[in-house]
Amino acid sequence: MGLGSCLSGESRTPSPSSPSTPNKKRRNGKKKTSRTSSFNSNKEEHVHRIIGRMFLNGSSQVASLHTQQGKKGTNQDAMIVWENFGSKTDTVFCGVFDGHGPYGHMVSKRVRDSLPLKLRAHWEADTRVSSDEVTTSKETDVTCNQAVLNDKNAEKLQVLKDSFLKAFKVMDRELRMYTNIDCFCSGTTAVTLIKQGHDLIIGNIGDSRAVLCTRDETNSLVPVQLTVDLKPNLPAEAERIRKSKGRVFALQDEPDVTRVWLPNNDSPGLAMARAFGDFCLKDFGLISIPDIFYRRLTENDQFVVLASDGIWDVLTNKDVVNIVASAESRSCAAQALVESAVRAWKHKYPTSKVDDCAVVCLFLTPYPNVISTASAIDKKEKPGGTIRVSDGLAGEGTDADDDLVDDEIFEDPATEDEEIDWSALEGVARVNTLLTLPQFMPEEAEKQSAGDKKTN
Numbered sequence: 001m002g003l004g005s006c007l008s009g010e011s012r013t014p015s016p017s018s019p020s021t022p023n024k025k026r027r028n029g030k031k032k033t034s035r036t037s038s039f040n041s042n043k044e045e046h047v048h049r050i051i052g053r054m055f056l057n058g059s060s061q062v063a064s065l066h067t068q069q070g071k072k073g074t075n076q077d078a079m080i081v082w083e084n085f086g087s088k089t090d091t092v093f094c095g096v097f098d099g100h101g102p103y104g105h106m107v108s109k110r111v112r113d114s115l116p117l118k119l120r121a122h123w124e125a126d127t128r129v130s131s132d133e134v135t136t137s138k139e140t141d142v143t144c145n146q147a148v149l150n151d152k153n154a155e156k157l158q159v160l161k162d163s164f165l166k167a168f169k170v171m172d173r174e175l176r177m178y179t180n181i182d183c184f185c186s187g188t189t190a191v192t193l194i195k196q197g198h199d200l201i202i203g204n205i206g207d208s209r210a211v212l213c214t215r216d217e218t219n220s221l222v223p224v225q226l227t228v229d230l231k232p233n234l235p236a237e238a239e240r241i242r243k244s245k246g247r248v249f250a251l252q253d254e255p256d257v258t259r260v261w262l263p264n265n266d267s268p269g270l271a272m273a274r275a276f277g278d279f280c281l282k283d284f285g286l287i288s289i290p291d292i293f294y295r296r297l298t299e300n301d302q303f304v305v306l307a308s309d310g311i312w313d314v315l316t317n318k319d320v321v322n323i324v325a326s327a328e329s330r331s332c333a334a335q336a337l338v339e340s341a342v343r344a345w346k347h348k349y350p351t352s353k354v355d356d357c358a359v360v361c362l363f364l365t366p367y368p369n370v371i372s373t374a375s376a377i378d379k380k381e382k383p384g385g386t387i388r389v390s391d392g393l394a395g396e397g398t399d400a401d402d403d404l405v406d407d408e409i410f411e412d413p414a415t416e417d418e419e420i421d422w423s424a425l426e427g428v429a430r431v432n433t434l435l436t437l438p439q440f441m442p443e444e445a446e447k448q449s450a451g452d453k454k455t456n
Contacts, residue, residue, distance in 0.1 A: 047113055052083035055112060059331035061367045062092060066334035067358040068342065070310060076104040076188075077308045077358035078112040086120045091196040093119070094360045096208050098308035100270075100433035101186030107277050108188040110181060111171060115190065119167040126159045157201065160194060161292050161389050164203040168276075172288035175277050185268055187277030190290070191227060191306050195362065198297040200304070201389075202226055203290035205274035208308050212386075213321045215300040221325055223317035226293055226304070226386050230274045233258035237273035241285030260286060271433050292389040297364060303333075304362045310355035311337065314344035324361055334359040 047053065055078070057066045062083065069075035076099035085093040093116050099108030168190075175183045189206025202210055210226040232238050238248045238258070247261040251269075259269040260281055270278060276288050305320055315323070315337075323340050327333035338357045345354040 047117065050082070054081045055079060057335070059334070061330075062363055063094065064330055064332070064334040064361040064363075065359065066338050067356070068338050070356040071353040072355065074105045075356045076100065076108055077310070077356040078105075078108040078188075079306075079358045079360050080112050080116065081360055081362070082116055085116070085194065086123060088196065091194065092362060093192070093194050094304075094306055094362050095190060095192040096306040096308055096358050096360055097188045097190050098206065098208050098310075098356070098358065098433075099186070099188040100275075101268075101278070103182050103186040104188060106181045107175065107183055107186050110175070110178075111188050111190060111276055114174070115167060115171050115192065118170050119163055119192075119194075122163040122166045122170075123160065126163055157199065157294060157389075160199075160201045161294075164192075164201065164290055164292055168203060168205070168288055168290045172276050176279055183277035184279050187270075187275040189272065189275060189308070192290075193304065193306065193362070195297075195304075195364075200226075200295045200297055202293040202295075204228075204293070205230060205276065205288055205290050206272045207231055207312075208306065209312050211305050211307075211317045211320060212295070213302040213305070213325065214298075215302065221302065221321055223321040224386060225317055226295065228291060228388075229312075230272060230291060231258060232260050232271075232273045234273065240287070241273065244283065244285035246281060246284030246286070260284075293386055294389045295386045298385075301364050303364055305337070306360040306362070307337070308356065308358045310345075310357035311341045311359060313355065314341055314348055319344075330361070330363055330367070333361045337361070 048055070052060075054060065054063070054065060059065070060081070060083065063081040065079050065081055067075060067077050067079055078097040078099070080093070080095045082093040083091075085091045095112060095116070097108040097112050099105050101107070175181070189208040191202070191204045191206070191208040191210050193200060193202045193210060204210065204227040207229045209229060212224040212226050214222055214224055216222045228234070230237060232241060232248045241248050241260055245263045247263060248258060249261070250256065250258045257271055259271050260273065261267065261269055262280065263284060268278075268280060270281060270286065273285075274287050274289065274291075278286055282288075303324060305324060307320070311320065319340075320337060323337050324333045327336045337359050341357050342354055345352065
């Protein structure tokens, strides 16, 4: 039995002349619009014409981005760089999205186009509320010292963190309501960041990754991994999934690749613990709550690389930093990295199909400065200076529909860094993100889930 149908391409509504859409006169000449989507084609066209917003291969003075289709079919990766984000100067939004499943290419592009708009809207709304509170406070207390300024900065970061959490939650809920994209067994990762001045906030779900290149005390270029690959092999992720009756295990022929499975069905075998979409697993531990990180940038920080796992499966963090730093120019840095990854695929895994690759390079130094290619890469990489603000979870067993958390900001995980498995697939040939599709309809899954809840 199939999983249902999906409109071909990325059309939003069927053509008026389509045989399945008989021509009927509508009262008052008004068109019926779908309540399942607030993101129509007109809005999408407007978004694609925004100045400073890039989503195709190219570059600007601050960023370089490039994607290339692999050998598995349609390119399911998407990317975006949006300068002057939210009409704020010195503010950039970047994101890389790696789709999977039958309609992963549609999900990743939809999230690419819609998530930044939701993040901007929540950020603006929360900022207005915060500003009103500050104004009220000033009327009662005219004193202003360094402590107050520090509190304001912490409050600004808290607002950004809350905006990320809200935007991700609304995005996933909206995907569930879409009728023109089947997200039951299709989804996408999302590694996103906002850079405003010297502040860097990152929201991440899935196994795409963000890596910073900085200089140490010897002026050597050092990679700093800013995100954790959210895979089901992480103890906390596996525990949450099992508590929700999902199963977590690796197959015998790929013992290093842990996957998420339905309680009573050997599918779909998703190789990540958090994702947008994939609603067949959302009742069994898969969530779309982002892991959020903060870093205060310094003059030693050179650039940030966001990339899908098509890069990280064959290149180390040090390799990536070396390649970008050695590029002939900033404009070709992302393309050089993708081409290097493709060569590495063919060399390391000649029998495997090359995966889709997407890269965004965000440069942190003034444009005239040329990144030195002579500096050696330090053998040790430490996530020092990066603060894991929150994993977005209010407690054990949290799911995608739980209330947004408001836990303490600036919780530094530096003492736990040594125990975290930062790698994605070290030394393992690339495997499919999704193995098999459940052989039942979504409606049957909902009935089964409802029956389980009644018996508990």
